[in-house]
Amino acid sequence: MRTRFILIQTSHAGNVGGVARAMKVMGFDDLVLVAPRWANVLRREETIQRASGANDVLAKARIVESLDEALEGMDHLCATAMTPRDFGPPTLAPRAHFDALLRPTVAETPDQTPAPAAPEGVAFLFGSERFGMRNEDVYRCHAALCIPTAPDFGSLNLAAAVQLIAYDWRQALGGFAPPAAAAPPRSLADTQALAGLLQHLEQALVAVDFLDPEAPKKLMPRLNQLFNRAALSEEEVHILRGVAKAMLKTAQQAKR
Structure with missing residues (x-):
């Protein structure tokens, strides 16, 4: 028009x-x-x-x-x-x-x-x-x-x-579509990296007394499903493993 x-x-x-x-x-x-x-x-x-x-x-x-x-x-x-x-x-x-x-x-x-x-x-x-x-x-x-x-x-x-x-x-008249933000390339973590994260996180949760290894119930399988839904990238796995490492370090210092 x-x-x-x-x-x-x-x-x-x-x-x-x-x-x-x-x-x-x-x-x-x-x-x-x-x-x-x-x-x-x-x-x-x-x-x-x-x-x-x-x-x-x-x-x-x-x-x-x-x-x-x-x-x-x-x-x-x-x-x-x-x-x-x-x-x-x-x-x-x-x-x-x-x-x-x-x-x-x-x-x-x-x-x-x-x-x-x-x-x-x-x-x-x-x-x-x-x-x-x-x-x-x-x-x-x-x-x-x-x-x-x-x-x-x-x-x-x-x-x-x-x-x-x-x-x-x-x-x-219909407007203009907002410019699409270019999504940065995202490399998904493979199953081996996810298994390593879960093992590391399990150790940390036990160390801070959040998880009872004698009665773990279904906490770790549920976290596994949560991470699957999240489709974690390699960088996100590294971040979470860093969190687990800090938890273990803090727990060790508290026991001295």
Whole structure:
């Protein structure tokens, strides 16, 4: 699905770089600026520094003079607004709106009329840092997204707001799997090493009076089964034998 982030009359170059970075880490690269304060904002030093490597997003970004140009090819528009408008699109939490947008349900009618299909192009609109979005721009949108924040302090930096919306949208689209940690090579202990461990451990348990050799019951077979389930590595066997050795040494010192 085509996704576009649109910044309207942005006044701080650093925010443009921060937005590019926020988009890149979520896998988006379609950025359009509508009448920004600086005509060369995409090349300014502060912009590039704040982008922190998202230079490809800046290189692809476009600057246009009107919102109409920025919206070309988009068929679902999401405004971002802290304050609900008395008139205009419904104010919704991002996750709830994205879920409804991407997973339309069948209307409960006798003929089971399907809900509208998911859009092909979604645009997220962000207003200027000082004034937010103009009412006339919000009214053009299908939804006004309000990021849930603390009731007494809901002011978000522009790049931070883009990051939150981009994250929720990426998750709605399926997200990214976390990188798989490369498991270090693990050499399993053979039966001979395990038998040596059990013998060593048995001696240690007798020495510390945990195991009565005259009435061992089933302690050692149970430990054998425990170690089998654990699938001990050679290194783990060495560690446990070190524990057994320390137990024997401590028991010998106590008897002197």
